[in-house]
Amino acid sequence: QVRLAESGGGSVQPGGSLRLSCVASGFTFSNWPMAWFRQAPGKKREFVASITRTGETTYAESVKGRFTISRDNAENTVYLEMTKLKPDDSAVYRCNSPTWVISWASDQGTQVTVSS
Secondary structure, three states: OOEEEEEOOEEEOOOOOEEEEEEEEOOOHHHOOEEEEEEOOOOOOEEEEEEOOOOOEEEOOOOOOOEEEEEEOOOOEEEEEEOOOOHHHOEEEEEEOOOOOHHHOOOOOEEEEEOO
């Protein structure tokens, strides 16, 4: 059974930074590309960033230059380093396959709140 456990969210002021982590289990992590998504209240789920098995990355335009996705295959973990945070970055963040596998989605994700 696939399990994804996100952590690292919190409340920060605009311009602040956070590092999210997602620990994966139940599948061969190193064989899969991974991604981060976010969803704010009343809005659709939004792609944030993805990373291939070999480390190639893709970012949404809204986070380019501010967010960095990385992975540690030895630890079955994907990270999202977020800098220069803006109020519009406030959302629940979840990791998943870049194609969004519904059965993989965690119930809670990790909440990021950016406000002054």
